[in-house]
Amino acid sequence: xxxxxxxxxxxxxxxxxxxxxxxxxxxxxxxxxxxxxxxxxxxxxxxxxxxxxxxxxxxxxxxxxxxxxxxxxxxxxxxxxxxxxxxxxxxxxxxxxxxxxxxxxxxxxxxxxxxxxxxxxxxxxxxxxxxxxxxxxxxxxxxxxxxxxxxxxxxxxxxxxxxxxxxxxxxxxxxxxxxxxxxxxxxxxxxxxxxxxxxxxxxxxxxxxxxxxxxxxxxxxxxxxxxxxxxxxxxxxxxxxxxxxxxxxxxxxxxxxxxxxxxxxxxxxxxxxxxxxxxxxxxxxxxxxxxxxxxxxxxxxxxxxxxxxxxxxxxxxxxxxxxxxxxxxxxxxxxxxxxxxxxxxxxxxxxxxxxxxxxxxxxxxxxxxxxxxxxxxxxxxxxxxxxxxxxxxxxxxxxxxxxxxxxxxxxxxxxxxxxxxxxxxxxxxxxxxxxxxxxxxxxxxxxxxxxxxxxxxxxxxxxxxxxxxxxxxxxxxxxxxxxxxxxxxxxxxxxxxxxxxxxxxxxxxxxxxxxxxxxxxxxxxxxxxxxxxxxxxxxxxxxxxxxxxxxxxxxxxxxxxxxxxxxxxxxxxxxxxxxxxxxxxxxxxxxxxxxxxxxxxxxxxxxxxxxxxxxxxxxxxxxxxxxxxxxxxxxxxxxxxxxxxxxxxxxxxxxxxxxxxxxxxxxxxxxxxxxxxxxxxxxx
Numbered sequence: 001x002x003x004x005x006x007x008x009x010x011x012x013x014x015x016x017x018x019x020x021x022x023x024x025x026x027x028x029x030x031x032x033x034x035x036x037x038x039x040x041x042x043x044x045x046x047x048x049x050x051x052x053x054x055x056x057x058x059x060x061x062x063x064x065x066x067x068x069x070x071x072x073x074x075x076x077x078x079x080x081x082x083x084x085x086x087x088x089x090x091x092x093x094x095x096x097x098x099x100x101x102x103x104x105x106x107x108x109x110x111x112x113x114x115x116x117x118x119x120x121x122x123x124x125x126x127x128x129x130x131x132x133x134x135x136x137x138x139x140x141x142x143x144x145x146x147x148x149x150x151x152x153x154x155x156x157x158x159x160x161x162x163x164x165x166x167x168x169x170x171x172x173x174x175x176x177x178x179x180x181x182x183x184x185x186x187x188x189x190x191x192x193x194x195x196x197x198x199x200x201x202x203x204x205x206x207x208x209x210x211x212x213x214x215x216x217x218x219x220x221x222x223x224x225x226x227x228x229x230x231x232x233x234x235x236x237x238x239x240x241x242x243x244x245x246x247x248x249x250x251x252x253x254x255x256x257x258x259x260x261x262x263x264x265x266x267x268x269x270x271x272x273x274x275x276x277x278x279x280x281x282x283x284x285x286x287x288x289x290x291x292x293x294x295x296x297x298x299x300x301x302x303x304x305x306x307x308x309x310x311x312x313x314x315x316x317x318x319x320x321x322x323x324x325x326x327x328x329x330x331x332x333x334x335x336x337x338x339x340x341x342x343x344x345x346x347x348x349x350x351x352x353x354x355x356x357x358x359x360x361x362x363x364x365x366x367x368x369x370x371x372x373x374x375x376x377x378x379x380x381x382x383x384x385x386x387x388x389x390x391x392x393x394x395x396x397x398x399x400x401x402x403x404x405x406x407x408x409x410x411x412x413x414x415x416x417x418x419x420x421x422x423x424x425x426x427x428x429x430x431x432x433x434x435x436x437x438x439x440x441x442x443x444x445x446x447x448x449x450x451x452x453x454x455x456x457x458x459x460x461x462x463x464x465x466x467x468x469x470x471x472x473x474x475x476x477x478x479x480x481x482x483x484x485x486x487x488x489x490x491x492x493x494x495x496x497x498x499x500x501x502x503x504x505x506x507x508x509x510x511x512x513x514x515x516x517x518x519x520x521x522x523x524x525x526x527x528x529x530x531x532x533x534x535x536x537x538x539x540x541x542x543x544x545x546x547x548x549x550x551x552x553x554x555x556x557x558x559x560x561x562x563x564x565x566x567x568x569x570x571x572x573x574x575x576x577x578x579x580x581x582x583x584x585x586x587x588x589x590x591x592x593x594x595x596x597x598x599x600x601x602x603x604x605x606x607x608x609x610x611x612x613x614x615x616x617x618x619x620x621x622x623x624x625x626x627x628x629x630x631x632x633x634x635x636x637x638x639x640x641x642x643x644x645x646x647x648x649x650x651x652x653x654x655x656x657x658x659x660x661x662x663x664x665x666x667x668x669x670x671x672x673x674x675x676x677x678x679x680x681x682x683x684x
Contacts, residue, residue: 019206021471023253024397027312031400032477035491037206038120040470045488045503047469049624050417054467055118058424062111062463063130065452070099081452083108084134090153091140098154100454105150106193106243107460108134109200112213114464116200120207121470128208135204135213138197142216146223148197149190152182186240186281194220195243202247202254214254221251225263228270239271240281241299241383245306246390249313264310280363288318291325293334293367297342297379300367301387308394320398327395330388331407333370337568337582338589338665338678339407339415340380340431341388344368345443371573375679376439380431382458385415386465393472396484400477405484406529412469412485413505414589418666419462421449422622427459428669433591433678435669436603440643448673479521486510486559495519505586506627508534508561517551525559528587533562561586565614565629569682580679581608583629585616589665590629594675596661597633604641606633606658607681614662621663622670629662634683655683 019025020034027033042048068080082099087108089096112134119127142148183190201217204210224244245267252260268287277283279295282303293300304326311319335341347366365381389411396404419428426449435447453459474491475482481496486504491497495518502510508531512523525545527534536543537558547557563586570577583590594603614629635656641648668676 019254021203021468022250022309022394022397024312026253026256027398029312029315029398032397032475032480032482034471035474035476035493037117037203037471039493040473040489040491041121042470042487042489043499044501046505047487047489050466051118051121051470053422053424053624054114054463055122055124058420058463059111059115059118059127059467061425061451062114062460065456066108066111068452078452081456083456084137086150086154087134087137087141090148090150090157091137092157093137093140096154097158098151101456102149102151102187103189103192103241103457105148106189106196107456109193109196110457110460110464113196113200113203114460114467116204116207117464117467117471131204131208132212135216138216139212142219145226146219146221147182147190147194148216148220149182149188149193151188152190189241191224191239191244192241194224195245195247198247198251199243202250205254217247218251218255221248221260221263224248224267225259228263228266239267239283240296242267242302242306245303246309249306249309252313261313264306264313268307268310278361280361284361288322290322291329293326293330295363295367296365297367297384298365298381298387301341301384301391305387305390305394308391308398312394312398323391323395327391327404329370330367331403334367334373335388336373336378336380336415336433337570337584338418338431338433339385339388339411340378340433341384341415342367342379342381343373345377345379347372371571371575373570373574374576375677376432376434376436377441377443378430378432378434380415382416382419382428382431383461385411385419385431386458386461389416389465397475400482402526403529405526408472409485409528409587410589412466412472413587414665416462416465418668419458420466422624422667422670426451427453427462429453429455429458434603435674435676437675438604438641438643447669449669479519480524481520481522482524482526483512484526505588508559508563508586510559510561512557512559514551514555514557515553517553517555520551522546522548523551523557525557528561530566530584530587531561535560565590565616567608567610567612567682570679577679579682581682582679583608583614583662585627585629588627589678590662591665591668591676591678592660592662592680593668593671595671596663598659601635601658602640603675603677603680605635605637606660607636607683609634609683619661619663621667624667626664626667628664631660631662632657633660633680634658636681636683 020037022034024030024033042051065081066083069085070079070082072080083104085096086098088094112131115127115131141150141153197220198217201214205214245264248260248264248267252264271283272286274283282295282300304323307319308323311323342365344366347363347368348360365379389408392404392407418431428449432447470489473485473489475484486502488502489500495516497515499513499515504510525536527545536545538547539556565583565585568582568584572578597606612631614631616627617630619626619628635658636653639651665678
């Protein structure tokens, strides 16, 4: 019999599930864990506004994208995603062929996870019915052995192979010209898809109490377990963007079945057996010899989050040594101020550290060298930011170190929220820190949000992560409550009820009112790393960030974080940001768009003086209220450059002042295509 979870101590046993996103209530090394899904709800302010957009527009607009067949072509000549139709064809519900990239299956599972996370809060019957509609096709498409990958299942149907009858395992079978076979290439992303199916099934069960998708996820985990036992070498070659590491660990937590822990251990262990591995996939050297972030940033961050899950269950000291060193390397050397990870479209590894040319490998979406952080040519796939957040959340749960919450807050407000338009319909795949008309290259991915992107992994990932933001606000350890994120919300279980009132992130005043506290003894308040001055009061009396007392209904905690615009500079080793500054207020990073420069001057024409006075104003953009910063910049260049001039003599500077307005970085590209820069020249 498993031990009682911490959630029961705080009165959560009456919920559909006493489990949150990552249920570490029984994990060996966990210092705390989530509260159950649905117990925290945004009640006003910033996040309630964003949650309303996500739940009423975001998931439904994306469903329209998924539900558009390939045959439908838009005005720009783009085909429909065919995402849902692929499942219908694989299920035998309709006839047809597979269209779209092989990872769309996993992307639809992420979208369903977003729906389930919204349902946990709203109990919207229409969302429930929509999920059931999709899940029905998933269950019909899945083979009896647990394998599901719509390109392969459709190919088997077209070839007359009945892979849904009997107890069979069809791997690597040749099924005809132009048809697909299972695990023919790691770039088919089968394990990535299966991992997201496992996670989505667990979240759906915790949100709804239903086991329909969970049973599919469990069958997928069983398939991987049998695959591991029968052909570990083949499986080891198919582990890119390894969501299945996290999926296996969470399946163990959900079921208590140790074979899924064995699966999680085995999946990571077999990486060391890969022959001719590469930094691209973090398997050139054994994981336990890795102490720096390297290679493809999404694959890397998913790997690190999965290993952190394994550490939570096993307590292997060496794994934590690797994880902490890698996390520090990212945060100290390789992450952007707005949380971006994977700076380079294409890099090499090792870079500049070896004379052995054959040893150097090309890396796509790469963590580059330390301090190598380009701006206009930045990659920063949003899935990498999400992976970083998942990594940080697991390290926080196993260490209680508040620095990991600082990263989570930064990613939510700046690195991830910027991926979706304010109306919830359009998405970035990558995130640049700068966009100018003079830039002479067309990058592989657009610097303008789009409704549908052929590589559609980031939009549903963005959607599910933001729909789950409330689940990170609190954590528990016995009778101790951790307050991690601030935003107007209500936390409510059978024995614990707290109301948080605030206009955060625009205002640093936060009030927590205790409505019920049957088993609560200690509250630990997070102080964000940008805070310099703060006060905390309980019932009007000054106190500390960690408050132990006998709590009763009516008790209040009032927190005040001083919030002012701050000018930020980068380490001079960041060549692309040398002699430039960024602006941050509270947790929000700001940027400048072209239309917010007085007199029609361009981004390249101005600099920010060291003594700039930035005043705060409210502004509404696309129905969303935000705080903007107004000030005066200096015109330092009024002679345009052309792309045929590389150098020229410095010309006199007039130091004319012009009015500018800085907006939150997450809000850029919502008013048409125009210049933008996060970093701006510094006129000292």
